Amino acid sequence: MRNHVWRTGARWLVLGLVLAVGSAQAGQKQVGGVNMPDSLTLQGRTIALAHMQLHKRLFFKVYVWSLYLEEQPRSATEAIASNSVKRLHFRFLRNISRDQLVGSLRAGLQKNPDLRQGPMADQLQVMLASLKDVQKGEDLVITYMPGAGLEIAGGASGGAFIPGKNFADALFSVWLEANPIFPR
Template identity: 30%
Template sequence: MQKSLVMALIVLFCSLPAMAREVAGIHMEDEVTQEDGTVLLLNGVGVRSKFFFKIYAAGLYLESKSSTTEEILAQDEGKRVVMHFLYSEVGRDDLVEAWNAGFTANGTAEQLASLAGEIATFNQLFDTVKEGDRIILDYRPGTGTSVTIRDEVKGVVAGKPFNDLLLSIWLGKEPVAEDLRAGLLGS
């Protein structure tokens, strides 16, 4: 009798949805709501490390969960990347350099040329971030990608093609880190 009760409790607890996840001490909500009311689900989480330093914890939110880059980029639905900075300070120039390296590593020459204006606009939205700061990159179909730093909307970059290239920094053929990509894909 007691053994079957224990098994029933294990099955019950394993089947309950996770309410949130924690990564590197950062609490990631199981779902978030975009400004227009669209509910996004936490697809995966991970940590960006460099030279043994934890730079930021990231969460990827989607309307429809997916475990493949191709499916995620094919969806013209709401998407969000949340970056919680763990490192003491990342300067604006370092952020822009990292964005550009990610764009170059994952974009074709044609993409980079056609999105040069959007990339320049995006890079202008950033400033230095410090430990505890949060960057939210929120894509809404028909609107584009809004950039929010420390709860202040800095601007919007139009178009799905730009957001696809941006997401490729984490999910593309040359991600910023393989383990981060795996985490964001829910692996």
């Protein structure tokens, strides 16, 4: 009888722990050991986690990136054209030098010809100049706010702001083309 009571109590304890851990994880998604919330509120606007992915270089885990969108588009073109809140959030899983970070971003973003010359090339330089050496666990957060512009923040950046939508559209265009998440 005593053994039965002990087992029943142990079962309830295990069930309680499972429920507690499950509710602590509710509202989050995990990829590559990184937890990100399912949604965020920025200036009274809610953005939802649309995609999350681990990026590796050879066999090294480099970062996990997340895309948050205020609207749920059907295509990359719709996502870019939408004048709604968009956020790219990078969580670094290893130390990265400023030179490595700048070189990698420059190489990727300059696939868009608009970012190679003219005013947007200058805006790209503003963004790249804000970047710093990154320590494992730090973030780079790139957020477009309608009617304002693109904010670059997080531990990987000294902070920068690029007004308007054109540069943000070019950046998100390159990213979503290189990392397709919508059906083609």
